Amino acid sequence: MDHLDRLENKSIHIIREAYSEFNNLSMLWSIGKDSTVLLWLARKAFFGHVPLPLVHIDTDYKIPEMIEHRDRLAKEWELDMIYGQNEAALENKETFPDGNTTRIECCKNLKSEALKKTLNGTWPRYRMNHNTGKYEVEENPEPYTGVIVGVRADEEGTRSKERYFSPRDTNNDWDLGDQPPEFWDQYKTDFAPGTHVRVHPLLDWKEVDIWRYIERENIPMVSLYYDQGDGTRYRSLGCNPCTDPVESTASTPQEIVKELESGKFSNIAERAGRKQDEEDGGGLEELRKEGYM
Structure with a gap:
């Protein structure tokens, strides 16, 4: 195997491990290059079918081509496509483009908070209806207990502190000092009830x-x-x-x-x-x- 083959095999192994170990698992798709490679690997892992819901956090400020690309591939690849957003912050103009927050506060509102409430099901989720091509409010959404994410350790400093299987608390908060050791390709997957797990199959990729x-x-x-x-x-x-x-x-x-x-x-x-x-x-x-x- 060459370098790419080794990376691919390890990532597919982690995706399959996550799917076998955790119930109510989802995968984040930001439409960027990393999460699209992650989606491609998931399709390979399950022979063309992705047995997980794809979740996108829509800030309402994404470049239009990104949303068009999302919906085109969702239809072509028959993905279980879901999006969520912070509708209250957008309605109340609690955003940086509206001049009412800093960029960091805007990210907290439109990304961090929207991600938490979309994953735990307390805010509306919108699921693509493949018969109509339109998004509809998901009825009775269950919390996702784990989510597969396409972050890489070399992309930004804090990402280098992640593990392949990274526990969060029920609020999705991350305790950097309480990360499980991962030696010799051995991963901890048995976490306490109520733990939210982030899975990072691309951590080694550059x-x-x-x-x-x-x-x-x-x-x-x-x-x-x-x-x-x-x-x-x-x-x-x-x-x-x-x-x-x-x-x-x-x-x-x-x-x-x-x-x-x-x-x-x-x-x-x-x-x-x-x-x-x-x-x-x-x-x-x-x-x-x-x-x-």
Whole structure:
């Protein structure tokens, strides 16, 4: 096996372990490159079928192409697609674009809080009806006791502190000092009742691994990652008001891999275009402790 094969096999193993060990499991899909690779691996793990609901936290400020890509693949791949959002914060304009919060407070409202309440089922969930192609309110939603997430250790500092199987409390809060040891590919999966578990199959992957795999597998990606002719593209995707593109003429996965291998971005953090990171001093530890993805 080559390097990508080893990464793929380990990730598929973790996905299957999670599915066999935890009830009411879901998978987060942000429509970004990492979570789309995670979705592709899940399809491989279960021979083309994804037996888990795909959950997207819709802040209402995502770039339109992202939502279009989500719904197109959900229909094409017959995914059990669900989204949730903080409707009260949006209605009351408790957001940064409305000028009433900082970017970090906006992330807490539209991402962290929405994620918690969507996963535990206390706020409405909207599930795609594949007969109509429309989203409908899910009736009697049960809490998800675990969620598979596409975070990588090298993407941002706090993510390097994660485990493959990372326990959270009933509020999704993360205690960095109470992480289980994971040695020799042995994982703890027997947690106390009431524990919410985040599963991270991509923890060992690097940014260049992701793009090499996208190239090898020909995974369909949202077009925002590629130069459309103006000499810019997005390296990391988030909400439109808080995400800037980078200068790049790469229009294919192969060209992105060449950029990463050449060192073009060697001194530029992957999330450098995400303005909430700058506001938070370059770290997201407090946000992640409170449930941020």
